[in-house]
Amino acid sequence: xxxxxxxxxxxxxxxxxxxxxxxxxxxxxxxxxxxxxxxxxxxxxxxxxxxxxxxxxxxxxxxxxxxxxxxxxxxxxxxxxxxxxxxxxxxxxxxxxxxxxxxxxxxxxxxxxxxxxxxxxxxxxxxxxxxxxxxxxxxxxxxxxxxxxxxxxxxxxxxxxxxxxxxxxxxxxxxxxxxxxxxxxxxxxxxxxxxxxxxxxxxxxxxxxxxxxxxxxxxxxxxxxxxxxxxxxxxxxxxxxxxxxxx
Amino acid sequence: xxxxxxxxxxxxxxxxxxxxxxxxxxxxxxxxxxxxxxxxxxxxxxxxxxxxxxxxxxxxxxxxxxxxxxxxxxxxxxxxxxxxxxxxxxxxxxxxxxxxxxxxxxxxxxxxxxxxxxxxxxxxxxxxxxxxxxxxxxxxxxxxxxxx
Numbered sequence: 001x002x003x004x005x006x007x008x009x010x011x012x013x014x015x016x017x018x019x020x021x022x023x024x025x026x027x028x029x030x031x032x033x034x035x036x037x038x039x040x041x042x043x044x045x046x047x048x049x050x051x052x053x054x055x056x057x058x059x060x061x062x063x064x065x066x067x068x069x070x071x072x073x074x075x076x077x078x079x080x081x082x083x084x085x086x087x088x089x090x091x092x093x094x095x096x097x098x099x100x101x102x103x104x105x106x107x108x109x110x111x112x113x114x115x116x117x118x119x120x121x122x123x124x125x126x127x128x129x130x131x132x133x134x135x136x137x138x139x140x141x142x143x144x145x146x147x148x149x150x151x152x153x154x155x156x157x158x159x160x161x162x163x164x165x166x167x168x169x170x171x172x173x174x175x176x177x178x179x180x181x182x183x184x185x186x187x188x189x190x191x192x193x194x195x196x197x198x199x200x201x202x203x204x205x206x207x208x209x210x211x212x213x214x215x216x217x218x219x220x221x222x223x224x225x226x227x228x229x230x231x232x233x234x235x236x237x238x239x240x241x242x243x244x245x246x247x
Numbered sequence: 248x249x250x251x252x253x254x255x256x257x258x259x260x261x262x263x264x265x266x267x268x269x270x271x272x273x274x275x276x277x278x279x280x281x282x283x284x285x286x287x288x289x290x291x292x293x294x295x296x297x298x299x300x301x302x303x304x305x306x307x308x309x310x311x312x313x314x315x316x317x318x319x320x321x322x323x324x325x326x327x328x329x330x331x332x333x334x335x336x337x338x339x340x341x342x343x344x345x346x347x348x349x350x351x352x353x354x355x356x357x358x359x360x361x362x363x364x365x366x367x368x369x370x371x372x373x374x375x376x377x378x379x380x381x382x383x384x385x386x387x388x389x390x391x392x393x394x395x
Contacts, residue, residue, distance in 0.1 A: 077366040078340035103366035104378040
């Protein structure tokens, strides 16, 4: 009897346990998984998030631009399970599930988070069309890294690929429009001699372009599947993977 | 004058009817939690109604399974106008992970207009309070438009 009375009396004089929510704002716990925030600058468009999303809440829209592609990522919160897999699998840290839980909308558009990832098309090496070139040396003078050498007397035009930063200053300055970016060679991933066939690169590849057979000690690469995200190169513990010019 | 008293009192007591259309129970638990003394939605007059005929706000959870589809439509028809439909969680809006299944008939938008959608899987009780509060405001606007 006495313990009951004690509880009754303490409850009589204690404050109500109600959370006074709309009047007093409530913060979610630090690791709460709420509204998705997407950083397009960090994204490399590997597509891993799209692949691991079980309800298919992530959508990509491709749009061609002058120097590449604009990829709009759409995170549909009316489809999301807030499992956090996209965040866990994003090596670049472009996706974060914030603690913002205020996801109430009368218009479903308000529940879609959009972000744009810009992908620049790879540029080929600087080349010169010798039929048009008049060896004026303007390009060599304009080059900020001194990569171009033009010999007026010998009528030769050479470029040091190692020095060239592909800034395009020479192309802009050429009066004859003879300097141009060559068609870029397709980039392929090559595996060196140090390979231990650990299969890490194959596991990291979002497109399954790499197949490694541990028993047979073979490493194979499918260039048609590769999206050149560079995850395999970053993952290789022996640092033997690298990009190279393909066929 | 009598009408004014009714309008003032109904605005402060929006009754909820909750339909589970094959939900995993996550959203249902959170909705019930909202009505407990801890979150106490009854501060704003929300109260679970026993029958759809008494309800003002219909709260739908779950991905609308084929079995529950007919019952859902029948229940929605019984709710007197003006009514406000609230969807809780991802399931009623899209089907969530169950979308594409032969037995799932989401989204809810196919059967009625969804006035307020609360996202989350499951939404935090605070978010549900926010959604219900918004629903009550929409209900008030709808009732005023009807009475004009």
